[in-house]
Amino acid sequence: MTDKYAVIGNPIAHSKSPLIHRMFAEQTGQDIGYEALLAPLDGFSATVERLRKDGYKGCNVTVPFKFDAFKIATQLTERAQAAQAVNTLKFDGNIILGGNTDGAGMVRDIEHNFRFPLRGRQVLLIGAGGAAYGVALPILQAGAQLALMNRTREKADQFAIYLGKLGHIVAVYDFLNEPGRKQFDLIINATSSGLSDEMPPLPATVFAPGALAYDMMYGRETPFMKFAREQGAAMAADGIGVTDGIGVADGLGMLVEQAAEAFYLWRGVRPDTAPVMARLREVA
Ligand code: ATR
Numbered sequence: 001m002t003d004k005y006a007v008i009g010n011p012i013a014h015s016k017s018p019l020i021h022r023m024f025a026e027q028t029g030q031d032i033g034y035e036a037l038l039a040p041l042d043g044f045s046a047t048v049e050r051l052r053k054d055g056y057k058g059c060n061v062t063v064p065f066k067f068d069a070f071k072i073a074t075q076l077t078e079r080a081q082a083a084q085a086v087n088t089l090k091f092d093g094n095i096i097l098g099g100n101t102d103g104a105g106m107v108r109d110i111e112h113n114f115r116f117p118l119r120g121r122q123v124l125l126i127g128a129g130g131a132a133y134g135v136a137l138p139i140l141q142a143g144a145q146l147a148l149m150n151r152t153r154e155k156a157d158q159f160a161i162y163l164g165k166l167g168h169i170v171a172v173y174d175f176l177n178e179p180g181r182k183q184f185d186l187i188i189n190a191t192s193s194g195l196s197d198e199m200p201p202l203p204a205t206v207f208a209p210g211a212l213a214y215d216m217m218y219g220r221e222t223p224f225m226k227f228a229r230e231q232g233a234a235m236a237a238d239g240i241g242v243t244d245g246i247g248v249a250d251g252l253g254m255l256v257e258q259a260a261e262a263f264y265l266w267r268g269v270r271p272d273t274a275p276v277m278a279r280l281r282e283v284a
Contacts, residue, residue, distance in 0.1 A: 004055065005034045005266065008047055009062035012036045016280060017060055020259045023279065024271035032057075032267070044068040048089065048096075058090040058266050060259070066100075066130055073098025082137040082166060085130050088262040099265055102131075103138030105258025106188075106216070111142065113253050113277075116186070116212050119143035124173065126200045127190035128155035131216055133162075135190065140168045147171040147184070151191070151200065176201050183208040187228070189215040194222030204231050211246050218252040219284065225250065252284070253277060 007017040013036070021034040037059075039047040044065045051059060061069040069086035070076070077099040080086045086098035110116050121144045125132055128150035140146055140163070148170055150156035156172045163170050173182065185208050193199050194217040202224075207213065213228030225248050232246030256273045264270050 001031075003030075003032045003057045004051075005032055005058050005060075006037045006051060006056060007034070007060040007062060008037045008039050008044065008065060010039055010041055010064065012038045012062070015062065016255065017062075017259060019283075020256055020276055020280070021263060023276045024260065024263045027275070028263075028267070028269045028271050030267050030269060039065065045072055048072060052091050052096075056091060058088065058262075060262055061087050061089060066134075069098060072096060079103060079137060083130075083134040085134055087134070087258065088265055090266055097265075099262070100134055101258040101261035101265065102254070103135040104261050105256075106135050106214075106254045107138045107142050108257040108261070109249070109253035110186070110212065110214065113257075113273075114212060114247060114249060116247070118186070121145070121185040122183070122208070123147065123186045123188065124149060124184040124206065125188050125190060126150065126202075127192075128152070128159040129190070129192070131192075132159065132190035135188070135216075136163055136170075137166065137168075139188075140170075144186070147173050147182075149173040149175070149200065175203055175206070179203065182206070184211065186212045186214060189213075189217075189222065189224040192217075194220070194224060197223060199223035199227055202227065204234070207231050207235075207246050209235065209245070212249060213246055214249045214251075216251040216254060218250045218255060221250075252280060256280065 015036045018034050018036050025032045066085035074096045080098045080100040083100040088099040090097040123144040124147050126149045148156045160170050160172050215222050215225050228246050228248045256277045260273050
């Protein structure tokens, strides 16, 4: 019998998850069904209950329900606990296991697809919302030095205190009020600023030669990505970092890799992500 899965969100119509999981299933010979479900804003837990009653084996969870999913889970993985958010639920009898595969997916994309090992790197994580919380611990666990920055400084400070309680020392940067020439190897935009065609205030000097600029959004070139490309071009024109300018990444790789982690959590099988990513770039 086909095992049923779904992704729940609001909105959900443009989700690429059904396509990704169907490609994973075909490639690995797993017999699963996967659909996109729109839940009413106040109807997340009722939707999950219906799925469990109907024999579904699990679901992915996207905006705006990741915190609802965190609350509904009866067991949490360490990463879901640290992120205070859940993007993958696995149903097993009375147990609702909550996992968060976003951070692991991003680390895999950066280290494996971009061949950019994180150990010892200086990383600037911009944003202090759910997206940033979701990836901080896996980045630290990969051995990077983490610094935070956020438009609302207090939220960055709270985030730093939270990570401190988990045993990690992180710095908070505020380039507007404390200009300096601090450079980073990896700059991650985990803000939603791209949605409004804006970007966080960053000095051009923030990119170390050979840096990677990573935007968690996909489907468009954000002002942050454009800015990074321009700085890379400027570096090349100056003769600085010509051989190792600035790499620019969108969030499509993270999307596919987090899906692969979820697929593994459910099925115990690791799909090959490269052909799926190539296909998504073709249809995008
Ligand atoms: P998510 O769960 O996607 O992270 P969120 O919790 O609403 O969404 O957080 C959005 C993040 O994007 C916040 O860090 C927000 O900064 P504030 O804490 O100051 O609100 C950041 N953000 C949104 N629009 C931004 C913009 N135009 N410039 C800079 N930061 C922005």
